[in-house]
Amino acid sequence: MSNNQFKRGELYSVINGMATTAVARRLQKNFRNAGLEITIEQWSVLYHLWKEDGLSQLELGNRTFRDKASTTRLIDNLEKQELVTRIASKDDRRINLVYLTDTAKPLQQITYELANKTMNESLQNISKEEIEVVKNVLQRVYDNLTNKDLV
Amino acid sequence: MSNNQFKRGELYSVINGMATTAVARRLQKNFRNAGLEITIEQWSVLYHLWKEDGLSQLELGNRTFRDKASTTRLIDNLEKQELVTRIASKDDRRINLVYLTDTAKPLQQITYELANKTMNESLQNISKEEIEVVKNVLQRVYDNLTNKDLV
DNA sequence: GACATATAGTTAGTTATGCAACTAATATAA
DNA sequence: TTATATTAGTTGCATAACTAACTATATGTC
Structure with missing residues (x-):
């Protein structure tokens, strides 16, 4: 071929x-x-949030080449470590916007x-x-x- | 630097x-x-066995860039599917030689x-x-x- | 031969992956 | 406005990764 x-x-x-x-x-x-x-996978998420904070989970998945299920767990673990927080979008309550915490910034x-x-x-x-x-x-x-x- | x-x-x-x-x-x-x-990870092991059958687990790990723990589980799963069998080496009973089964050949x-x-x-x-x-x-x-x- | 060391493989614990089935919220169509 | 479809995210299930601690066998030294 x-x-x-x-x-x-x-x-x-x-x-x-x-x-x-x-x-x-x-x-x-x-x-x-x-x-x-942190793991490199977690870092890959933080990396994109440092570039642009408050992305949706789906958008984070797109930018880090992951499906939404993997993104969900990764953000679960980041939240456990208090590096990010999920905040439901005002416009569309299906959407979680992911924000860096003060712990993550340094x-x-x-x-x-x-x-x-x-x-x-x-x-x-x-x-x-x-x-x-x-x-x-x-x-x-x-x-x-x-x-x-x-x- | x-x-x-x-x-x-x-x-x-x-x-x-x-x-x-x-x-x-x-x-x-x-x-x-x-x-x-089969998964691609399993295939990567079969691939090396097709090139040279009867490798030790350690050697398979080297050739597929895995540590020995990962290699153990991968071969566990391949054995479950009856694609390979472990046979202890006559010379050194610490060593498992891994052989393809007839199921794997086609x-x-x-x-x-x-x-x-x-x-x-x-x-x-x-x-x-x-x-x-x-x-x-x-x-x-x-x-x-x-x-x-x-x- | 006996004791210490090295080697091959296994197991436990944690994280991560993908698919499929699911819930909840939103959008579309009748 | 009600029924249907779509979308964002979660959960269950299975596989796989790495580290560290472990077992069993071999080797080396005295």
């Missing part, structure tokens, strides 16, 4: 996404070593630094041009799989 | 590995649509086809050269994070 076939022996290493998994693990380790109790600076540190560790000896190609290709892969229905 | 910093706004999309996640989800969906009951052909189909769907309009760059960079990222101790 397409002409872009991986050799079979290489299929798994690509699908597995070992590199991105390793980056996530390293970031988690860097959080833990700094005494931060985490922004330190976690950004740890994320940058992690990226530096990951990207040693990799050129800006290569990074651009990777980002671009991963985005196109993502678009290939989400912008059309399953055949 | 390094000169390869992502802009903050781009950090998450890279760390999250959205593309590889999307590929994994699509492969899972393609399995399900074909009536196959899955190889169909799952390889579905994996190739998934890769074709994912890699539409992406050139061989770009794919080479991505594979190379991801490998180097992985090496950066695993070939040395945490700072």
Whole structure:
């Protein structure tokens, strides 16, 4: 069909996404070593709230590539740790708007630094041009799989 | 420190590995649509056994980038489905060698086809050269994070 | 041989994932 | 305005991840 076939022996290493998994693990380790109790999944939610506070659960799910059930539990856990609060929208009471608490705010600076540190560790000896190609290709892969229905 | 910093706004999309996640989800969906009951994680183990049957659990963990606890459960589930069996090594009874059953064998052909189909769907309009760059960079990222101790 | 150490695998505990079925609130149509 | 459909979020169920503590077997040293 397409002409872009991986050799079979290489299929798994690509699908597995070992590199991105390793980056996530390293970031988690860097959080833990700094005494931060949050998971990277929780951080991914906080990250988007620091950019724009008061998003709905559905919107947070979209931005972090999760379904709504996963988003619900993640926010449950963030609420348990008192890092966010749910506030029902005045306009539409089906919607929960998620807001950062004062506890969450000081985490922004330190976690950004740890994320940058992690990226530096990951990207040693990799050129800006290569990074651009990777980002671009991963985005196109993502678009290939989400912008059309399953055949 | 390094000169390869992502802009903050781009950090998450890279760390999250959205593309590889999307590929994994699509492969899972393609399995399900074909009536196959296995998860992609289970498939990743079968994949390595089809290449070389009778690996130890530890070796399977290494090849699929999992720790031993995760490998144990995955093989528990594969055994429940009667796709593999554990046989204690004669030489060292600590070691479980994992073997494919006759039930697993016919899955190889169909799952390889579905994996190739998934890769074709994912890699539409992406050139061989770009794919080479991505594979190379991801490998180097992985090496950066695993070939040395945490700072 | 006896004791300490290392290794392979298991188990417990916590978090996270996805799907499917459900509730509650809103929007649409008759 | 009442019945129907859609939407946002929750819950149940199953799988999977990692860490830490554990068991059993092997190895190494005295």
